[in-house]
Amino acid sequence: METVIESAMQTPDGWxxxxxxxxxxxxxxxxxxxxxxxxxxxxxxxxxxxxAGVDLADLTDAA
Known part of the structure; x- marks a missing residue:
């Protein structure tokens, strides 16, 4: 069975x-x-x- 990434979000500092x-x-x-x-x-x-000190508001849609 295939594993698929449906969507992703990221922060500017690499999360x-x-x-x-x-x-x-x-x-x-x-x-x-x-x-x-x-x-x-x-x-x-x-x-x-x-x-980890990451603000969830910093997550944006990843390309």
Missing amino acids: RVEVVRRGTTRWYRIVHGDDMIDWLSIAGVQRILTE
Whole structure:
């Protein structure tokens, strides 16, 4: 089954949040530099970014 990135948002300083789908399952992934955290809920994304000092308002649509 193929894994598809449905959409992505990023910050100017390199944080990227992706919405990922495989079949009917959707989850979030955070990518920052060489680090990737996969299989997150939106609450997990918010917690990790907040703890890292990333303002969620800084996320913009990625090309």
